[in-house]
Amino acid sequence: MQDSQKLIKLLAGNEVRFVIIGGLAAVVHGSSVVTEDLDICVSFDRENVRRLLDALVKINSEHRLIGKKRALKEGVEEISSFKSLYLTTDLGFIDILSSVAGVGGFNEVAGHSVELDLFGFKCRVLDIDAVIESKKTMGRPKDKETVVQLSAIREKQTR
């Protein structure tokens, strides 16, 4: 069962530098579209990867897109060279990216994020304009409804 709340608490509690992106960022801004994973953008620098791995080993993380599921066993050095991780864990699915389409790498993503209090932690979430831009850039049919909803919400906010 996906429990993004516990995943967010785990990452924030381990002081991982991350920005919530994708469908849950859209939910934070008011979208009603239900999503079944947690997407985050992180800095893949060694210190942040070390904190990330410390969190991920506690929840039996496995690679989910490499054929047969395989435990996440790579070390800090190797993971630091990755651009993304797609994992299944005891708390559900988590996609960990180093960049966001239409926005850029972690620094640009962080620059287009807002800080919010979530579950007792200060968390960064991609801002509404950047979520709309990223979903438009990806151009997937499944993102169309989210773009329509967020564009309407954005308009209401600026009225």
Next chain:
Amino acid sequence: MNQTRCNSKSKWKEAEEYGIDLSIIDSNLRMTPTERLIAHQAALETVSCFREAGRAYYARQSKTNKTSGR
């Protein structure tokens, strides 16, 4: 020309025409971000319950079909 016309149209109206239930969006906008995530989690759990019920139903159907030789 079409672009101008499209841009001048209200996004809220566009969303309504797209079929979005704007009362749900309005309700979401009255919540805090944390409340939105909690409501989302509840919705996800509901979806999961329905999915599980569907799985159980089709598993029973399949068993019944096998028994009756269908």
